[in-house]
Amino acid sequence: VKDANGESIIGASVLVKGTTNGSITGLDGDFSLRNVKKGDIIVVSYVGYQSQEIAWTGGPLNIVLKEDAEVLDEVVVIGYGAVRKADMAGSVAVLDNKNFKDQPITQVADALQGRVSGVHVENSGVPGGSVKIRIRGANSISKSNDPLYVVDGIVRESGLDGINPEDIRSMQVLKDASSTAIYGSRGSNGVVLITTKSGKAGVREIMFDASVGVSNVYKRYDILGAYDYALALKEVKGIDFSNEEMQSYQNGTAGIDWQDEIFRTGITQNYKLALSNGSEKTQYYISANYMSQEGVVIESKNERYQAKANLSSQLTDWLHITADINASHGLTQQLERDSMIDIPSFRPLLPDMDLKITAGKDNPIWIALNYSPTMTMMAENGNYNTDTYNSIASNPVGILKLQSGETMTNVFNGRVDLRLDIMKGLTFTTTNGVDYYDGKSYSFSSKRVGTKSGMGNNDTYRLMLQSSNNLTYTGSWNDHHLTATAVYEVTSSETRTMGITGNNLLTEGVGWWNVGMASSRDANNGYEQWALMSGVTRVMYNYKDRYMLTGTFRADGSSRFAKKKWGYFPSIAAAWTLSNEDFMKDVSSVQDIKLRASYGIVGSQAISPYATMGLMSATAYNFGTNSNFTGYWANDIATPELT
Numbered sequence: 001v002k003d004a005n006g007e008s009i010i011g012a013s014v015l016v017k018g019t020t021n022g023s024i025t026g027l028d029g030d031f032s033l034r035n036v037k038k039g040d041i042i043v044v045s046y047v048g049y050q051s052q053e054i055a056w057t058g059g060p061l062n063i064v065l066k067e068d069a070e071v072l073d074e075v076v077v078i079g080y081g082a083v084r085k086a087d088m089a090g091s092v093a094v095l096d097n098k099n100f101k102d103q104p105i106t107q108v109a110d111a112l113q114g115r116v117s118g119v120h121v122e123n124s125g126v127p128g129g130s131v132k133i134r135i136r137g138a139n140s141i142s143k144s145n146d147p148l149y150v151v152d153g154i155v156r157e158s159g160l161d162g163i164n165p166e167d168i169r170s171m172q173v174l175k176d177a178s179s180t181a182i183y184g185s186r187g188s189n190g191v192v193l194i195t196t197k198s199g200k201a202g203v204r205e206i207m208f209d210a211s212v213g214v215s216n217v218y219k220r221y222d223i224l225g226a227y228d229y230a231l232a233l234k235e236v237k238g239i240d241f242s243n244e245e246m247q248s249y250q251n252g253t254a255g256i257d258w259q260d261e262i263f264r265t266g267i268t269q270n271y272k273l274a275l276s277n278g279s280e281k282t283q284y285y286i287s288a289n290y291m292s293q294e295g296v297v298i299e300s301k302n303e304r305y306q307a308k309a310n311l312s313s314q315l316t317d318w319l320h321i322t323a324d325i326n327a328s329h330g331l332t333q334q335l336e337r338d339s340m341i342d343i344p345s346f347r348p349l350l351p352d353m354d355l356k357i358t359a360g361k362d363n364p365i366w367i368a369l370n371y372s373p374t375m376t377m378m379a380e381n382g383n384y385n386t387d388t389y390n391s392i393a394s395n396p397v398g399i400l401k402l403q404s405g406e407t408m409t410n411v412f413n414g415r416v417d418l419r420l421d422i423m424k425g426l427t428f429t430t431t432n433g434v435d436y437y438d439g440k441s442y443s444f445s446s447k448r449v450g451t452k453s454g455m456g457n458n459d460t461y462r463l464m465l466q467s468s469n470n471l472t473y474t475g476s477w478n479d480h481h482l483t484a485t486a487v488y489e490v491t492s493s494e495t496r497t498m499g500i501t502g503n504n505l506l507t508e509g510v511g512w513w514n515v516g517m518a519s520s521r522d523a524n525n526g527y528e529q530w531a532l533m534s535g536v537t538r539v540m541y542n543y544k545d546r547y548m549l550t551g552t553f554r555a556d557g558s559s560r561f562a563k564k565k566w567g568y569f570p571s572i573a574a575a576w577t578l579s580n581e582d583f584m585k586d587v588s589s590v591q592d593i594k595l596r597a598s599y600g601i602v603g604s605q606a607i608s609p610y611a612t613m614g615l616m617s618a619t620a621y622n623f624g625t626n627s628n629f630t631g632y633w634a635n636d637i638a639t640p641e642l643t
Contacts, residue, residue: 001029001044001063007588009046009065017041017053077172077193079150079182080470080487080536089540089550089573090179090598093117095171104213106270106291108160108168108194109133116173119190127266127293128302128332128407131160135175135190144606147173147190148183152324154415154433155186157464157493161437162328162411164289164306166209166272169197177600181571182536184554185603196324198310199276199283207274215266217259217296226255226373233374233389241374249374256377258368261397266294282313295334297365299400305329322417330409361393368396383448398449404511405443412436425475435464444512455512458499466491479544487536497526530609533557548575558605562612562640571600607642614638 001012008029015022016036023031033042038058045051049065076083076094093116100111109131113121122132138145149156151163172193174180180187224232226249233239241249248254274287289306306328314320361367372387377397379385384398394403415433422428443456468489475482502518515521538552554569575596578584584593617635620628 001025001031001046001065003049003065003588009049012044012046012049012065015043015045017043077170077195078179079174079191079193080153080468080538081472081483081485083483083540089548089575089596090174091176091596092179093119093173093175095173097168097170100165104211104268104270105165106268106293107131108163108165108171111165111168111171112173112192118175119173125295126297126334127295127300128330128334133192135173135192139188140604140606143604145189147192148186149192149194150183151194151413152196152415152433153417153431153468154413154435154466155464155491156413156435157462158411158413158435158437161409162304162306162326162330162413163194164272164287164308164328166207166274166289167196167287167308167326169195171195176573176598177602178550178552178571178573178598179600180602181569181600182538182552182554183602184534184536184569185532185556185558185567185605187569188602188604189606196308196310196326197274197276197285197287198312198322198324199278199285201278201280201283204277205274207272209270209272211268211270213268213270215268215294215296217263220259220263221369223259223369224373225249225257226252229372230374233372237389239389245374255373256371256375258371258373258396261377262298262365262368262400263296264294264298266296268293278312280314282311284312285310297400298397299333299404301333303331318421320417320419320421322419323415325414326412328409328411330407330411332407332409334405334407364396364399367391367393367399371396394449398446402446402449403444405441407442408440410436410438426471426473429468429470429472431466431468431470433466435462435466437462442512444508446508448508452503453505453508454501454503455505455515455518456499456501457512457515459497461496462493464491464493481542483538483540485536485538487534489532489534489536491532491534493528493530495526495528497524499524528609529559531559532605544580546577546580548577549573552600556603556605560605560607560609560611561642562638564641564643567603567643569601569603571598573598573600611636612639612642 001009001014003009009025010029012025012029013022014025014031014033016033017040021033021035023033025031036056038056040056042054042056042061043051044054044063044065046065052063052065054061054063076088076092078088078090078092095111095116099115103111105111109121109123112119112133113123118136120134122134124130133147134145135147146159149159174187174191174193180191183191227246230241230246230249234241245254269292271290272287273289274285276283276285278284285308287308289304291304293302295301306326308326310322310324312320312322370391372389372391374389375385375387377385377395384395386395413433413435415431417429417431419427419429437460439460441456441458445452445454447453466489468487471486473484500515500521500523502515502521504519506517506519510517534554534556536552536554538550541549550573552571555566556569557566559565573596575594577592577594579590579593584590614634614636616632619631619633621631622628
C-alpha cells in the first residue's frame with residue numbers, strides 16, 4: 001500500500017469486507033491475509049486518505065491511496081459560526097455521526113465515551129441514570145463541573161436529555177481557553193456543540209432502524225452458598241441447624257441465591273424512523289424514536305418517546321428561514337433520584353430511605369452480597385424478612401421492589417432562524433429558541449421493608465428563552481481571508497419547584513398517589529430566575545492557509561451576581577500550518593502538521609441566582625416551653641463582591 005508519491009504507508013488497515021479477517025501494513029507497506037476467496041472485497045483505509053475497496057482476483061495487490069482533501073476542507077462549528085477544519089487555531093475535537101451511527105447507543109453521552117481525547121464520560125450504569133461528562137478534568141470543588149451544551153445555537157439547560165442520537169449530524173467539543181472563551185461565563189467547563197440533521201435538496205431518504213439487545217451481569221461474585229454458609233455459622237457463631245435444614249441447603253431445596261434474586265437479563269429495544277426530502281428552496285427532516293431499556297437489576301427501566309421536525313426554506317434571494325422542534329417524553333423506574341437530590345429545596349423532603357445505587361453500605365447489591373443465604377424471603381405476615389445473623393440492613397429484594405421511585409420528564413426545544421443576506425459576504429442571522437423542561441419525581445417506602453412507610457411527590461418546571469443576533473462578514477483578497485463576527489445575545493431562565501412528602505401512611509395500597517393518607521406531612525416550594533446579557537466580537541484571519549490568527553472578546557452581564565455583574569473574557573489563538581510551507585512539499589510522510597498556541601480567559605456563573613445576597617432561612621425555636629415559634633436566621637453569608 002503506497003500513497004500517490006510512491007511512499008509506503010505504514011499502519012494502514014486492511015480488512016476483508018463483512019468479516020473480522022484483517023491486517024495492518026508493515027514498514028514497507030506490505031501485508032498478508034489468509035482465508036481469502038476470489039471475489040472477496042478488500043477494504044484498505046488510513047487516516048487522511050480515501051478508503052479503497054478492491055475485489056481480489058487471486059494475485060498480489062498493489063494499492064495506491066489518495067489523500068482525502070475533504071478532511072481538511074470539512075466545515076467545523078466553533079460557536080456563533082463555522083470554519084474550515086484546516087483554518088482552526090483553537091483546540092476543537094470533531095465527532096461525526098459516522099463514528100457512532102452503527103453502534104447500539106441509547107443516549108448521546110455514549111457517543112462521546114472513549115471517542116474524544118480529553119473528554120471523560122462517567123455513566124451510573126442505571127437505565128436513565130445520571131451521566132457525568134468532564135472536559136479536561138474538574139474545575140470546581142463544590143459547584144457544577146458540567147460542560148455547556150449548545151444544540152443548533154441554543155443553550156440547553158436540560159443537557160442531553162431528550163435527544164435522539166440518530167438526529168445528530170456532528171458534535172464539536174471546545175476544550176482550550178481560546179475556543180471556550182467565546183462562551184465567556186459559561187465556558188469554563190468546556191463546551192459541547194451539537195448540530196442536528198436537516199433535509200437535503202434533491203435527496204429523498206427514508207430510514208428505519210430497529211434493534212434489540214440483551215444485557216447480563218458480566219461476572220457474578222463468588223460467595224458462599226447456603227450449605228457452606230450454614231457450616232460457617234455453626235463454626236463461628238455456634239448456630240445449630242437441624243439435619244433436615246442442612247440437607248435442604250445442600251440439595252438446593254432451601255436457601256436463597258441473592259444474586260439470582262436481584263439480577264436479571266435486561267432487554268433493550270430501540271426503534272428509529274427518519275424521513276427527509278427537499279427541493280432547491282425547501283427541505284424538511286422528520287424523525288421519531290422509541291427506546292425501552294431494562295436494567296440488569298430488577299425494577300429498573302427507562303423508556304423514551306421522541307420526535308423531531310426541521311423545516312428549512314429560502315423564501316427570497318435574501319431571506320432564509322429555518323424552524324426546528326424537538327419533543328421527548330421519558331419515564332424512568334429506578335432507585336436513583338438525582339433529579340430530586342439536585343434541587344436544594346427538595347433535599348429535606350426526601351423520604352427516610354436511600355434509593356441510590358452507589359458504592360456504599362446502602363447499595364442493595366452490596367446488601368445482597370452480605371445477606372445470609374440460609375434465611376427465607378418472606379415472613380408469615382407478608383413482610384420481607386431481615387437477616388438476623390449478619391446484617392442490620394433491610395431486605396435487598398424488598399428494597400428494590402417496594403422502596404420504589406419513578407421519574408417522568410417532558411422536554412421541548414424549539415428554535416426559529418432568520419438569515420438575511422445583506423450584501424456579498426455580509427449576513428445577519430437571528431436565532432430565537434426555547435428550552436422547556438418539566439420533571440416529576442415520585443417515591444414510596446413500605447413498612448413491609450423498613451420501619452415506617454412514606455411517599456413523596458416533586459415537580460420541577462424550567463423555561464429558558466434565548467435570542468442570539470449574529471452579524472458576520474466574510475471576505476477574501478488574494479492570499480488573505482478574513483471573517484469578522486459580532487453577536488448580541490440575551491438569555492432568561494425561570495425555575496419553579498414544588499414538593500410534598502408524607503410519613504406513616506394509613507394504607508399503602510395507593511402508593512405515592514394520596515398524601516392525605518399520611519399521618520404527618522411536609523411541603524416546600526421554590527422559585528429561581530436569572531438573566532444573562534452578552535456581547536461578542538471575533539476576528540479570524542488566514543494568510544495563504546499557513547498562518548492563522550483568531551481574536552475573541554466577550555462581555556457577560558449576569559443577574560446572579562449582586563454588584564459586579566459584568567465579566568470580560570478575551571482570548572487569542574495563533575496557528576502555523578507547516579505542512580503548507582514550500583520546504584515541506586518534499587516530505588511525503590507528513591500530510592498535515594500544525595503548531596498552535598492560544599490564551600484565553602473563561603469564567604463561571606454556576607452559582608444559585610441568589611447566592612451572593614445572604615438569604616435568611618426559617619427555623620423553629622422555643623423559650624423552654626412545648627410551643628415552637630417560627631424565626632429566621634442567616635443561613636448564607638452575603639458575598640456581594642463576588643465576580
